[in-house]
Amino acid sequence: MDKITVERLSFFYGAKRALTDVSIGIPERQITALIGPSGCGKSTFLRCLNRMNDTIRGARVEGRVLLDGQDIYAADADVVALRSRVGMVFQRPNPFPQTIFDNIAFGPRVLGLASNGSLADTVERSLRDVHLWDEVKDNLKQDALSLSLGQQQRLCIARVIAVKPEVILMDEPCSALDPIATLKVEDLMRELSQNYTIVIVTHNMQQAARASDMTAMMMLTDDKKSGTIIEVGPARRIFTRPSDPRTEGYVTGRYG
């Protein structure tokens, strides 16, 4: 069952075309990894999935992105509601310069999801879900920026799940983390995928091989002007017998 269906999506920054005819089904409660060389449009594509590109002047899309069958680019689509359903984690951990508690409570407060009593429950549950609770439960009033980078990134994931999204987009969530913190985030992704649909952009091929169920390979089109998806399949197939020679060249590290 696909949570998100992308049909012939093209994306433009003004006159410049960045994505051409991207089509993919993103299965519900699975981890889908987007891989491909730098500049092929992976992050641009990821940001199309919760309309993060809308704020860019001249941004324009063609084609459709369906979330549970509803076009998120429809004229009457509610972008704020969309972003609470489709959360995002970024490359560098970006906690607000506030306490650990307030970071997690921010979303539920803004969206009016929780009264004060249940707010504490939401904060605890979110921190437990990312295995951060035991590390920070006695320091909830502490500045979130005092945490290690790995802890900050898990805090950011907790901040996303505090508003009970359905999809979590991750743009190279481990690129600023050490190997152990990276493996912790990967384990966490695996657990979260039982309840959430996860789409991750990664430059780390071993991470895509280890941590994704589905892997989509992106490349520049033949005219080198925009990116597209050239092959999608279960990770175990993409990393043992890809069918497109360009995928083979990229995953084996021969080109890219």
Added chain:
Amino acid sequence: MTPTRAHFTQQLAQLTEDVLHLGSMAHHAYRQSLQALAARDADLAREVIAADPAMNRMRYDVEAECYTLLATEQPVAGDLRAIVAALTVAQDLERIGDHGKKIARISIRMQQEPKSIHQVDALYKQTFNVVLSYMVERPRWIGAGTQLLQAMHEMERVADRATNVAERVIYSVTGELIDLNA
């Protein structure tokens, strides 16, 4: 886009070369063992037996190369298949060498058979039933016939090993594991 991983590519080429070298050693040993059997050439048979330890070492060298590449290069896709295929192919090739050694031993044992046994030489290419009927008709050939049946069994095993190698080559190239005996 520029080609990368030159060192790894070179190590994979070396691995392929080592497997091919092991293959030619096994091929040579097997052919010599058949010659020794046909010609009752004990010297040649002893040569085959003496060559076996080198093949065993070569096989373990290939295995060590494979483990090192798996541990250090994190190979995927075609690279992974080539290394996994090399691991199993090296084992089959070494075993082909073992079958050659067994045939060589049989040919040495047949030195002790009565002289007239040499008439049976032409038979080893023929089928099990032919050998069996010779033994039934001429009881004094039972000893030699039994040795030949054993040798034929070794040859059959070599054919099985060769099939395994062929299956692994197909796997390495296409990613599909198929049973060629099916």
